[in-house]
Amino acid sequence: MNTMRLGWTLVHFLWQGALIAIAYAIARRFLTGSNDRYLLGCAALALMLAAPFATWWTMAPADSPSVAPVDQTTRVASVAPAPLPAMVRAEVPVVKDIPWLRWAVIVWLVGASSLSLRLLGGWMVAARLRVGARSAPMAWCETVERLRRQLGVLRSVGLRVSAMVQSPVVVGAWRPLILVPVGMLVGMPAAQVEALLAHELAHIRRHDYLVNLLQSLAEALLFYHPAVWWISGHVRAEREHCCDDAAVALSGDVIGYANALAELAGMPQMRLAAVAANGASLTDRIARLLGGRRPAPARKSGTAAAAVLLAAAAIGLYAQETPRPTFQVASVKLNTDNPPNRMQRPLPGGRWSARNASVAMMIVTAYKVQHYQVVGGPPWMESEGFDIEAKADADAKAPQLLLMLQSLLADRFKLALHRESRELPVYNLVPAKGSFSPPPPDPACAQTDSAAPPARGGVPCGNLRIGMSGSVDGGNVPMWQLVSTLAAIAGRPVIDQTGFTGKLDVHLRFTPDQATQGLPGGALSAAPPDPDPSQPNIFEALQEQLGLKLTSSKGPVEVLVIDHVERPTAN
Secondary structure, eight states: OHHHHHHHHHHHHHHHHHHHHHHHHHHHTTOOSHHHHHHHHHHHHHHHHHHHHHHHHHSOOTTOOSSOOOOTTOOOTTSOSSHHHHHHHHHSOOOOOOHHHHHHHHHHHHHHHHHHHHHHHHHHHHHHHHHHOEEOOHHHHHHHHHHHHHHTOOSOOEEEEETTOSSOEEEOSSSOEEEEETTHHHHSOHHHHHHHHHHHHHHHHTTHHHHHHHHHHHHHHTTTOHHHHHHHHHHHHHHHHHHHHHHHHHHOOHHHHHHHHHHHHTSOOOOOSSEETTSSOHHHHHHHHTTOOOOOOOOSHHHHHHHHHHHHHHHHHHTSOOOOOOOSEEEEEEOOSOOSOOEEEEETTTEEEEEEEOHHHHHHHHHTOOGGGEEOOOTHHHHOOEEEEEEOOTTOOHHHHHHHHHHHHHHHSOOEEEEEEEEEEEEEEEESSSSOOOOOOOTTOOOOSTTSOOOGGGOOBSSOEEETTTEEEEEEEEHHHHHHHHHHHHTSOEEEOSOOOSEEEEEEEOOOOGGGTTTTTSSOOSOOOOOOTTSOOHHHHIIIIISEEEEEEEEEEEEEEEEEOOOOOOO
16 A cells, blocks of 8 residues: 555645745745844755655554454354444544556656756766866966855865856765866856855855755656655746855956856856756846845736846846946056166055066066966067056055956057967976975964064064075975965976875975076066076975976966057157
């Protein structure tokens, strides 16, 4: 009778699921926060998933007799034979075979099996995506590491580029990996890409991959109840809203993030057994971020058509590029003094000052890239220096000033560029011998931020200081900072293959040479003095003083390609 028991369990869930959905709808009206609504939806789905199991458990078996069995081998002649069978028929419940209930169970088995196979297929596709993806540029891997720390994600997160995805997607629960389409890292502004990566990292921090798995199982087992899909749709939408809020809180740029979502709205969306940035309508998410009302469920076909038209209009409106801010006043002059220093910096009161700064140097600063990532352009971009005095609003912050510097380069130097990925020489940072196990950091550097007081000898804590004469010093710094510093010095990407995840003290002394071509044009203002021949080169210094080694290789690197640039127009 287990078939009948299962059938009645499925039938009873019809009214149980309806009651849970009604209670959910009433409670949802009193909640406004996306996270509160998300938790309520998860709780409702959990109750729906538990209800059939509770029904199955509590239903008493129908074939348990409540009277003692009759011994058919002994008969008493004085007792009439008819009353005993009548009594037995009255005491033992009789379960009737209901044909339509058997057919209902068969239909449920077919539907649940089909959806389970579909879920398994999604997992297989996700596994193929992980294997077939290639490494992302080192600069973006460092960006993911920085965002991971800012969002408080405890697990390490990988970043790869895949030609099989059309939008960012997270694969894996225990070893999460963010996959991005090939064109996203090179075809979108860096700030928008960072916001989308922050959205995916928020999924990882919230363990949405596992929640999505349980949600998919509930949909497969209870597929025949409309309320399950209704609540599940709300859960997916609110989950995306929570991650949108986290991305905006980190970037502080609602308009830029909305533009990034608008870019995704024009791409085909992929649904996997993974948590991707497609769990809700992108146009609804854009409208919500920009202050629109929370979308209500469509009740009529006319309402649905109007919603589609509104979404299309939203894409056209929000997909337009947000104009960059500009300086109120800017003076650009060719430097004729040719001083030894090249300097550019923000000043109090929303001012930007540059002294003998080359165009290449300004591009590196404005777009937050390394010198080796700027490709093309005439030779004077490096050789000629310019003096710039620019003024913005007094309360303008450094990120806004960098955007204004981009506008100044476009307006006064007619700069036009685009991003693309190229196969370029890179360095792999590996242990010189065996595994890399540096000594523990000096306790004097107990803090890890750049604002920490310097340790003994003026060594900065939590940051690295580069000396133009050939030195790198810092205490209690993470490996990614050393990797980034070596990339700036060497003028070439450096890929960390040490496997070291702790922190270390860095004290390097080396002689600047052709291998450190990124040093003079980097973040330092003073020209390098005469090299000290007694010091080793950068390769020998790393091996002797840190136990590390740089090996040459090739890999994909995101670059800024200069399409056009001119000498500046007159003030």
